[in-house]
Amino acid sequence: MTTEKIAAANSRQVRAWNGDVGAHWAAHHGRFDRMLGGLNDTLFEAAAIGAGDRVLDIGCGAGGTTRVAARRAAHGHAVGVDISAPLLDVARARTAADGIPNAAYELADAQVHAFPAAAYDVAISRGGVMFFADHAAAFENIGRALRPGGRLVFVCPQPVEEAVETGETGETGETAHTGETGEASEESRALALFGRLLEEEAGPGEQPSADALATRAAMASLSAPDRIHEALAAYKDVTVTPVSIEAVWGETPQDTVDFMLSRTPGRAVAPEARAALEDVFRPYATESGVRMRAGVWLVTAVRPS
Numbered sequence: 001m002t003t004e005k006i007a008a009a010n011s012r013q014v015r016a017w018n019g020d021v022g023a024h025w026a027a028h029h030g031r032f033d034r035m036l037g038g039l040n041d042t043l044f045e046a047a048a049i050g051a052g053d054r055v056l057d058i059g060c061g062a063g064g065t066t067r068v069a070a071r072r073a074a075h076g077h078a079v080g081v082d083i084s085a086p087l088l089d090v091a092r093a094r095t096a097a098d099g100i101p102n103a104a105y106e107l108a109d110a111q112v113h114a115f116p117a118a119a120y121d122v123a124i125s126r127g128g129v130m131f132f133a134d135h136a137a138a139f140e141n142i143g144r145a146l147r148p149g150g151r152l153v154f155v156c157p158q159p160v161e162e163a164v165e166t167g168e169t170g171e172t173g174e175t176a177h178t179g180e181t182g183e184a185s186e187e188s189r190a191l192a193l194f195g196r197l198l199e200e201e202a203g204p205g206e207q208p209s210a211d212a213l214a215t216r217a218a219m220a221s222l223s224a225p226d227r228i229h230e231a232l233a234a235y236k237d238v239t240v241t242p243v244s245i246e247a248v249w250g251e252t253p254q255d256t257v258d259f260m261l262s263r264t265p266g267r268a269v270a271p272e273a274r275a276a277l278e279d280v281f282r283p284y285a286t287e288s289g290v291r292m293r294a295g296v297w298l299v300t301a302v303r304p305s
């Protein structure tokens with residue numbers, strides 16, 4: 001399968017995840033895996049993968065969760081599906097290096113791919129299900145891959161608050177995620193502030209590509225619980241639970257700023273502007289990295305029999 005062949009249903013996302021966005025995630029796969037690692041306990045506790053289970057990992061990226069799933073399904077197997085060729089290259093290399101025999105990967109769009117029918121006991125996703133053009137169609141398609149009574153478990157970001165302090169998003173395109181109380185999470189407040197400061201203090205520079213901005217916008221597509229329920233109309237026993245997790249963005253504030261700037265190729269800032277940018281992350285600096293609390297939804301559902 002080639003990326004040209006899978007581009008029909010979600011062409012912009014296919015382009016982004018095989019272009020600058022995918023290249024950045026592939027180059028920084030270890031950082032992203034650590035950043036999202038705070039979701040693993042929540043995801044895997046709910047997925048309750050048994051030793052004989054057949055697991056489908058939707059939007060598996062570099063396969064961090066596919067490998068965890070394969071280890072848990074020691075007598076079964078895990079298949080990661082993703083539209084990003086560069087991320088699947090990393091996933092395959094990491095899986096071979098770790099010597100995990102029962103994990104495999106497929107380049108495919110989960111919204112339309114002809115999965116084998118009823119071939120999986122559980123489908124999981126750590127933030128890989130927000131990018132579909134048609135969520136209901138995608139979840140129906142994934143449902144057909146699950147056996148009757150099979151489980152769907154995923155985590156996705158909580159709502160995006162349009163207005164934080166100045167009511168604007170910054171250059172990075174980030175807005176703020178709200179928690180149960182409606183207050184922006186530490187992570188989204190910091191990212192929104194960083195975006196604003198980058199514009200104000202650092203001045204004009206290279207801007208994120210249109211594909212990168214489209215991807216960041218899509219991240220929020222399932223942030224409203226009503227949308228999630230709507231998208232999962234083909235399932236039963238749907239639960240949507242708020243969970244607060246800690247995301248590790250970097251080793252130090254300096255390292256975090258380097259990482260943030262690396263998301264826009266060619267973006268540089270003058271030394272005098274850097275201090276203000278690093279200050280954004282200083283309140284969250286600990287001996288074990290820059291740690292910020294973020295709100296996500298844990299979603300579970302069952303394919304009707």
Ligand SMILES: C[S@@+](CC[C@H](N)C(=O)[O-])C[C@H]1O[C@@H](n2cnc3c(N)ncnc32)[C@H](O)[C@@H]1O
Nearest residue numbers: 017059060061082083084109110126127128131
């Ligand atoms: C935010 S990343 C998460 C990656 C991975 N789940 C992790 O936790 O590291 C989203 C992933 O979803 C993938 N993706 C986006 N749209 C997809 C689709 N229609 N079918 C399959 N994967 C998709 C992207 O290529 C990307 O790897």
